[in-house]
Amino acid sequence: MKRYALWVMMLLVSVGGALVSLSAQPERSVFDEIKRAHQMLQRMPHLHPRAAGWTVDQPSLVVPQPINISHYKIQLRLRPPTPLISGAVTIEGETVETIHSIHIDALSNLTIERVTFNGMPQSFERTSDKIRLNFSSSLPAAFEFTIVVSYSGRAVTGGVLGGGMLVARHNNFPVIGTLSQPYSAPSWWPCIDNPADKTTAEIEVNVPEGYVVASNGLLEATQRQADRTVTYTWRERYPIANYLIAVTTTNFVTFEDSYTALDGTTMPLVYYVYPEHLTQAQRKFPVTRRAMELFAPLFGEYPFLQEKYGMVEFPWSGAMEHQTLTSLGDIIVNFSDFVVQDFISHELAHQWWGNWVTMKTWNDIWLNEGFATYSEVLFFERFLPVHPGELMARSYGGALVGTVYAENAANPWDDPAAIYTKGAWVLHMLRRVLGEERFFAALKDYGRRFAFGNASTADFQHVCEAHYGASLQWFFEQWVYTPARPIYRASYVVSPSSAQGRYTVTLNIEQQQTHPIAGRVGEAAMVYIMPIDVTLYYADGSSETRTVWNDARRQSFTLTATQPVTRIGIDEQNWILKELIQN
DSSP states (O other), X not given: OHHHHXXXXXXXXXXXXXXXXXXXXXXXXXXXXXXXXXXXXXXXXXXXXXXXXXXXXXXXXXXXXXXXXXXXEEEEEEOTTSOEEEXXXXXXXXXXXXXXXXXXXXXXXXXXXXXXXXXXXXXXXXXXXXEEEEEEEEEOTTOEEEEEEEEEEEOOBOOSTTOEEEEEEETTEEEEEEEOTTTOGGGTSOBOOXXXXXXXXXXXXXXXXXXXXEESXXXXXXXXXXXXXXXXXXXXXXXXXXXXXXXXXXXXXXXXXXXXXXXXXXXXXXXXXXGGGHHHHHHHTXXXXXXXXXXXXXXXXXXXXXXXXXXXXXXXSSXXXXXXXXXXXXXXXXXXXXXXXXXXXXXHHHTTBTTTEEESSGGGTHHHHHHHHHHHHHHHHHHTTOOHHHHHHHHXXXXXOSOSSOXXXXXXXXXXXXXXXXHHHHHHHHHHHXXXXXXXXXXXXXXXXXXXXXXXXXXXXXXXXXXXXXXXXXXXXXXXXXXXXXXXXXXEEEXXXXXXXXXXXXXXXXXXXXXXXXXXXXXXXXXXXXEEEEEEEETTSOEEEEEEEEOSSEEEEEEEESSOEEEEEESTTOOSOOEEEEO
16 A cells, blocks of 8 residues: 555655646646646556455455345444454345345455344355355245344455555554445445445444544444443434445544535534644645535535535545545645645545445446546536636546446456546536536436436436437447547638628548447447537637537538638537547
8 A cells, every 4th residue: 555655645746836826827737737636536546456465355246136235233343553353233124035045245354253133043154255144944025134243353454445444553543444445345344245235324333542433424422431442323324335334543633614505504514634634634625615515506415414524534545435424545635735626526526426326336337436527527617717628628638448338347447547537528528418408407317316326327328318308329339338539530621702702611520430339330330429519710800619410430511601711620629539630
């Protein structure tokens, strides 16, 4: 973990200090800073655990079971600085159909000491990453059950995305945090690890005196024990996916702000920081409230208004959008303002896109990360302000050669540029295709339809189609399921004035990419379909923008004008992810 953090710090040496204030620097530095901030957010955290030397068995992919889990109660004992853990997990649920067994995910670093089923001792089979409960008689549909799993072990401390627990020190004081996304919740608490089975949760953590525990939802109780320990009880009443449940503990100090909702309701913004970072955090974190004020009218009200939103420092180089309490890497507070703002806006947006509406499978992870990335753009568009197309072109470029839909569910972050940056471009282009009003209406509708549940890429497509008024299969085929981007070669000829004083512009657009579009055959196999904005510049210094519908490999368009045309611009506001060759 230290070498990754060092890499980030080295990068920030070249970035930090480059901006003292926005007004003191040329405009180009704004785009450069946002670009570097986003690249850090996108690249640093998402290293595959196996590639980074993750030592426990890689968990198997999600295998849905015909059961519905309604609630978890996690009782956890932590004794920093050791990574030793012990506790019990109570699982409440019911069967959806007749079953003969239940699988519970629990990685091999955990010793399963006892299991009960509806209050009675239950035998189980142990594999490397699960325990299997077999029943002598089948359980009928709608059968309610309560499973209690008692366990202990040594936490996985991989220090990367999906690393389990993070164990470190700050100012020589121990700190422990958790980082479960995507598959390592079962490395520190046994659960049925399926993001599509969201539940409520109670998180009860016992720590030595002097430690503060931060977690999801609301703090219900802080109880001092006779053995000089303290038990913190947090409760998340909104449905939550397993990977978003988190615990962090150290000698935190806290400070608060408040957010006023669209209906006038107030909600606390709570920040847990290391004592030595308090001053920096008090200066930089208040932008959270402004970001929330900008997002709520665009997406709908903050989804967890009856609880809280906040951030907690933890010993990592990135950030993670744990529900109602983002975990923010402890080196980030010392970064430049733009970097902090980028992280804050991205992780806050996940409270809508990822937490309120959670992807149905890990293949759909772009519905979390692409949405949060484009939310960075929406934030800066309004906060600075800046045109979104210019921001996309100058700060969110790159090769972007992969598919937005993650084809490898075993490692959904194998191409972060595709799911983050290209995913953001998908939304940017949808905004152009649908138009401003219909695009933001579709976002709100998508949230309402799948609130506190799960959605797939197909679900999102259907919502967009409802607002577009026609099929968008062509759009999703070429931008979500196809790698790379189109290459346009554009040329034009302006004819002399006619007798009526009109000028004719013949615009030729040729698509030169060589890759096929997913789901298409024949002549359409290598053709992108998009509206393209064409700007005509006139001799008197004026201009106007018209739109052509490009749906052929080679296509000519005839445009007429009433005054001489001096030049033509193609998609100058950058609504299309493309390569452009203009003659």
